[in-house]
Amino acid sequence: MSKRAHARESVLVPSGNYTCVRSLGERGVHTVMASEHDDTPAASSRFCDELVRIPAPKDDLVAYKDALVGIAARPDVKTxxxxxxxxxxxxxxxxxxxxQYVDLVVPDFETLRRVHDRKLLYEAAVEAGVPMPRTRLFSEIAAFDKPSIIKxxxxxxxxxxxxxxxxHEYDIVKSVRHVRPGDRPDADEIYAEMKHDPIVQDYVPTEDKYMFAALYDHGEPLATFQHLQIRGNSYTGGGGVYRTSVYDPELEAVARKLLGHIDWHGLACIEYLKDAETGEFKLIEINPRMWQSLPSTVRAGADFPYYYWLQATGQKHRIEPGYELGVGTHYLWGELGYVMSVRRDDSPLVERPSFVKTVWEVASSIYREPRFDLARLDDPVPFARYVHHAVFNRGGDEAEAESTGDRDRGGDESEEPRTGITLTPGLNFRGR
Known part of the structure; x- marks a missing residue:
């Protein structure tokens, strides 16, 4: 039953992505959430108008596609x-x-392949003249002569x-292994774990980790955003759980150079590492979708769900890019995971921080900047449902995956590092 029956134009959100639903619902767009779950936390938001059950993509990717096409055929659904x-x-x-039914803002398939295939992405970076860690196929490596990452x-x-x-089938493989010079990882084990011939990238000694997000129109930027990742899912790496909005002109230039070179169209979420030795921003990967840390992006004023809606509905001239600098936000369950990682995770390449110091840093940053991904006083039920799921049902990571729409989340922009010996402004901006 619609909460806003007068709404005539609808957006389809194929997940429990709370931020997309809230962003567009606040602006009067009729929101249709499609999920394989009846109890996804975001569906309880006062900004969600409809929940439609669909097959889980993991069960049958073609059935998932067919269900979305069927909803898209509704005359009210625009994108x-x-x-x-x-x-x-x-x-x-x-x-x-x-x-046939809706307007999507996505790249053509050959361009998408260049981004999904990290070997082709490396070749594109070389062509564009932008830094990226040397990337080779695992099957091409005879011996590891320097610190490396298998992914x-x-x-x-x-x-x-x-x-x-x-x-009908696919996998989202998130495994990452850190390898020291002289290590000899078992090839059969690697192939079984990765389910294909993976890549090997040179390890980047990291000063800082950044995300660059953008919405493009056939090679031209309509809006961009940057954040500095202060903490990830684990002390060894992973997606951001505490981040702050920033703007670095060098990062902006490097990212735009690459996206312009490949004539990008649509959303791009790019992970960058700042090399501690060279100072270069090195590209790690690109994801062509909304990102796990989208709540922090929107909190800073860069409303990408609304930007996407405007572009898809022929109103890109109404996009007003820009965001506030220095806005820090937290993913609370992820902060707990970061603290626990100091006890349980291990890496031959990343030094373990002090547990006491870690607890203090997390607690003090939450006190200084009490902004959270899902906890909102004007719409409290989704967060309450999320906590219930996290505690009693599927655990924090899966509950958060429902709320962000990333059911295979292993990070915002990157893979979740494994434990043990294995691991991994906009066009304008406003001062704070």
């Missing part, structure tokens, strides 16, 4: 926001089917990329 890791693949691969070649392991997958 679909890519929020899940698999959405970029599905929307670009089946773009002709979707565009999946593809953001989405699917039939168009790996022959052993049929159109």
């Amino acid at each position: 679909i926001i890519p929020t899940r890791p698999e959405d970029g693949y599905v929307f670009s691969k089946y773009l002709d089917e979707f565009e 999946p070649r593809y953001n989405v392991v699917a039939g168009e990329y790996v022959d052993s997958y049929d159109p």
Whole structure:
């Protein structure tokens, strides 16, 4: 039953992405959430108008696509926001089917392939003249002569990329291994874990970790955003759980150079590491969808769900890019995970911090900047539902995945590091 029956134009959000629903619901857009769960926390938001049950993409990717196309055929639905890791693949691969009914802001499939395939992405970075860690196939490595990272070649392991997958199946592989010079990882174990021939990247001694987000129109930026990641899911790395909005002109220039070179179209979430030895911003990966830390982006004033809506509905001239600097936000469950990682995680390449100092830093930063991804006083039920899920049902990571739409989350922009020996402004801005 619609809460705003007078709304005539609808947006489809194919997940429990609370921030997308809130952003567009606040602006009077009728919000239709599509999920395989009846109890996703975001569905209890006062900004969610409808919840439609669909097959889980993990069960059958084609059935998931068909269900979204069926909802898109409704005359009130104008666009679909890519929020899940698999959405970029599905929307670009089946773009002709979707565009019979709605307008999507996504790259063509060949451009998407250059981004999903990290080996091709490295070649594109070399062509564009922007820094990226040396990237090779695991099968090409005879011996490890420097610190390295083994990680999946593809953001989405699917039939168009790996022959052993049929159109109905795919995997989001998040495994990452840190390797020291002289190590000899078991090849059969690596292939079984990664489910394809992965890549090896040179390890980057990191001064800082950044996210650069953008919305592009065929090679031209409509809006951009940057944040500095202060803490990740683990002390060894992972997606941001405490971040602050920043603007660095060098990062802006490097990112735009790459996206312009590949004639990018749509959303881009890019992870960068600042090399502690060279000072360069080194590209790690690009995701063509909304990102885990989207709540912090919108809190700083960069309303990308609304920007996407405007572009998809022929109103890109109404986009007013810009954001406030120095706005820090927290993902609370992730902060707890960071603290626990100091006890349980290990890496041969990253020094373990003091547990007492870590607890103090987390607590004091929350006190200084009490801004949170889901906890909102004017819409409290989704956070309460999320806490219930986290404590009694599926655990914090899966509950958060429902709320962000990233059900295979292993990080904001990157893979979740494994424990043990294995691991990984806008066009204008306002001063705070």
